Amino acid sequence: MGFTAMDIRAVVIATIETVAAEQGRALRGLDDHLLLIESGLNSLCLAVIVAKLEDELGADPFGADAALAFPETIGDFIKIYEHALV
């Protein structure tokens, strides 16, 4: 689909930062081992991020695979999108 893993990582991180800013949430430093739930994002932010990524990347990995568990860490979250698109 023309995406590289670097592109996707950049889009996911940018989306997380945009949504956090919109929702007025302070983010902890985003490294791959950080737990999503401890990143400063609440459930609503995560839901908005997933919707935005679907709009921007054209991929909804969770909708495509109902059995796919929501990831715990930022790194695993990015990997799911890389896996779906690269």
Place this chain on the structure above:
Amino acid sequence: MNMPSSRGTCLATLINAAGIHGAADFISDETGEATVLSLADTGRVPGSIERLRGKAVLLALQRQFCAVQAMVMLDGLAGRMILWPADESLADLDAVARSCGADEVITAWPPADLPAHAAAAGDAPGQLPAGCPAIETEWVLFTSGSTGMPKPVVHSLQSLAGHLIGRPAPGGDQPIWCTFYDVRRYGGMQILLRALLAGGSLVLSSPHEPPAAFMARAAAAGVTHILGTPSHWRRALLTPAHRLVSPVYVRLSGETANQAILDQLRAAYPQAALVHAFASTEAGLGFEVSDGLAGFPASLLAGTPFGVELRVQDGTLHLRSTRLAKRLLNQASEAVADADGFVDTGDEVALQGDRYQFAGRRDGVINVGGQKVHPEEVEAVINQYPAVQMSRVSARRSPVIGAIVAAEIVVRPGADGGGLEDALKAFCRAHLAPHKVPASVRQVASLQISASGKLVRARA
């Protein structure tokens, strides 16, 4: 038939009935713990609480533990207990008190002017009158937040708990229950009353407690039975702390449980019985589904499982049982049920094979992680934005919180559509609660209007 009954008795008496609770059974929250039997010890009831006899009492308590203490003490004594959940705004309290006819508003328990133990001279030593009580207390619960004020719904101990008394917990004796849910919401109330009236212990959540901390506390307490909404569960599964517990019974209610969350819970807790319940504040507990599949078997309509009669009328689910609320308080119509005694749940269902699947709300209400959003309320805000000609708001499926709000807009002729989406979302954030703000905004050329002049709403 000798059905167990709560008629003519009160919660404290029922808890004290021989054999239900052992000395080790407890109720705990973030800040403390008490044995169930001490909670129901009428000897500890302050004598001066007598002044609440027969009164309508609005309980707006932050701590669930205090709310439970108050409910146990006031059932059978107060005329009406109005249970305001911790997640509803305290700013609305005066209006709620007025509309529900409250004589007293209590925001701390025990109330500051009532000593923890009877102290005032002349008070009886804290004993409730023998043979407690004469009063059948009205229990007022609120439907979860929607437009305007949450609707007050009148229950009795019998309608809330009649079906639970003497019924052992599924999956073993002396369960240790835990609920993500506020016990003043119908789903949480069912778990509270099960723990109190069918034996076992209960671990309560606190409004602002992080999921990881709650799971760790539940694990330390040895929790065996856990209740949450699908959204609560999705959130819990995000934290590695969900692996600290190994429940034998996992229950979902309050939102439609889709196959994804059921499968994820099955994978996380392979040893647990997995049950999703259909209930509403007005209709009470409808039924439970325990085969791990979303929706419910069409065969439920044929019999009266769980003592409920189900029917599908005009595509929505109606039900009739002894668990229906008595009436609505202070509404244009107080009736909960139709002339046949059925409650229209407003939940649309569609037959797929031999199962019914939930297909959204007839009124278009969007359930965002258990919080209700009326599309019309969001559209009204969007339509105030100068560049917007008209809008349509609908649910967009979310793997995280069930659904989020999505908006389609028609831009006013001549208005600049560039950058409009972000500006409109910012406008909505200034005027709406965060869960009501559209997560996505899409410009469309037109929106269909029906012959009767109404916006055509896409059905889920």
